[in-house]
Amino acid sequence: MTDVLPNQTNRAIVEKEEMYRNIVEYSVEAIVIHVDYEIVYINESGAAFFRASKELLIGRDVLSVFQPASHEMIKKRIQKGMTGNELAPLIEEKVIRADGTTVEVELYCRPVIFGDRKAMQTVFRDISIRKETEKILRDREKLASIGQITAGIAHEVKNPLTAVKGFLQLLKESHSHPYLQTMENELDKALMTLQNLLQVSKPDLQDEPLVPIYFYKELESLMLLFQDKLYNVEVEMDLRDPEKWILGKKNLYLKAFFNLIKNALEAISEKGKIKIIHYCENQWIHIQVTDTGVGVPKEKLNMLGTPFFSSKADGTGLGLTQVYTTIHEHGGHISVDSKLGEGTTFYIRLPVNR
Ligand SMILES: Nc1ncnc2c1ncn2[C@@H]1O[C@H](COP(=O)(O)OP(=O)(O)OP(=O)(O)O)[C@@H](O)[C@H]1O
Ligand SMILES: [Mg+2]
Structure with missing residues (x-):
């Protein structure tokens, strides 16, 4: 014992x-x-x-x-x-x-x-996920406040310009002068820019109904719109999970992916490749748009999505603002990875409905 x-x-x-x-x-x-x-x-x-x-x-x-x-x-x-x-x-x-x-x-x-x-x-x-989330939130806040300011200014400037356009039309009826038409054309351009700006900085203003969107199908159709520009560009589509869809504003989305593909094509000066990937994982639809174009300098990556940021002579710098605001408005995430001289990939994640 x-x-x-x-x-x-x-x-x-x-x-x-x-x-x-x-x-x-x-x-x-x-x-x-x-x-x-x-x-x-x-x-x-x-x-x-x-x-x-x-x-x-x-x-x-x-x-x-x-x-x-x-x-x-x-x-x-x-x-x-x-x-x-x-x-x-x-x-x-x-x-x-x-x-x-x-x-x-x-x-x-x-x-x-x-x-x-x-x-x-x-x-x-x-803590990489926490850091990434913090960055996304910071970027989103930055974009939201810039969006609010620009939308406010656009709205204020658009009203008097519309009034000027009305008076110009009246003037054209009573006095004909060749300059009047030029003035009207220029005014129309300014009004169009403001309209675009309002649209991208406040997408919720657009009361488009929510409809099921099958990106699998839409991405294929969108590519057809660029047929004439694909002469020197190889396109690879890796589209999986065709039955997955999301509920969203279809026109906004189509415009967003149009803007992304257009940027990818514009980034390729001679020969190059664009790859589009679509798949579903963990209740998210992932879409990636990759190009082998000029790439974005590291110090400029943060500027992507900011209204009017453009490196192109004829660019408005509103394309990516529309993309970012559309994705965020639908509860999605977007991030970008780019190497100067090698290419760019946009990674998009959208909450799936089925
Ligand atoms: N795929 C890409 N490769 C390299 N740079 C890009 C890419 N996408 C966007 N950028 C850079 O981001 C800037 C802003 O793009 P955004 O689409 O907002 O405007 P833009 O293309 O210049 O003008 P717009 O879309 O009105 O034609 C571009 O000018 C370019 O410098
Ligand atoms: Mg663009």
Whole structure:
């Protein structure tokens, strides 16, 4: 009876240790333990996060996962963390994974005892989705406020111009003069620009009914409109999931995809390729429009969608504003990836109805 108890206690301790080990091992957080910067332990989520096997990661210098510019700062934090008992405040950093991709993380460090050694535990939390959502919201707010201002101005300027046009017509009836027709033509152009601006900056003004739209079919038909411009351009259509549809304002959408394809074609000066992809995943319809055109300089990427931003001599800079506002109005997302001299891809995600 006397030696049964210690055995039971021992077993209980071993079981508890196993339980805690499993909690850390299978935690959803990526946990790394390092001694003197050398990684001595990494859990399952950690290995998956860094896209490498545990064997490859254990023994590596923990600083090597950070960008060189951050090494000194991280080193100081680890040194400070090892001496103090407080949990260092969370920081946001970029780390490099085994496959070379970088990802934004939130991380905190805390000293722990590992075996019999004093070690440091670092927890990495992937915040790339949160960052992307924050950026989308910021861009959307920016676009919404620009849209409101431009719509306000367009409205104010359009009314007096329409009055001038009315008087000009009256004048034409009583006095004929060759300049009057030129004046009217120029006025019509100005009014058309304002009308376009109003349309793109306030798409909700258009009370088009919501109808089921099968993009699979519409994208094919849209391409036909560009037949005469496809002389030097190869078109690849990878359209899947034809039965999926969304409820939306069809004319706005057709105009939006027309604008995207038109931009793609205009970006290709000589020979090139346009690829259109359509598929459904996780209740979203994904549409991608890729071209092998001139691309957009990195510092200009943020400007895409802003009214009147154009690099073309005869461009209005309203095409993409219409695209962005249409997608956002329908609860969708749009993002762009571009490399100067290589090409551009617009990624669109729309909530599916079936
Ligand atoms: N596929 C693309 N490749 C390279 N640059 C692009 C692409 N799409 C848009 N851009 C850039 O974004 C700018 C704005 O595009 P947007 O469609 O709003 O206006 P635009 O094409 O200049 O004029 P409009 O659409 O009135 O003809 C373009 O002038 C171009 O610089
Ligand atoms: Mg355009």
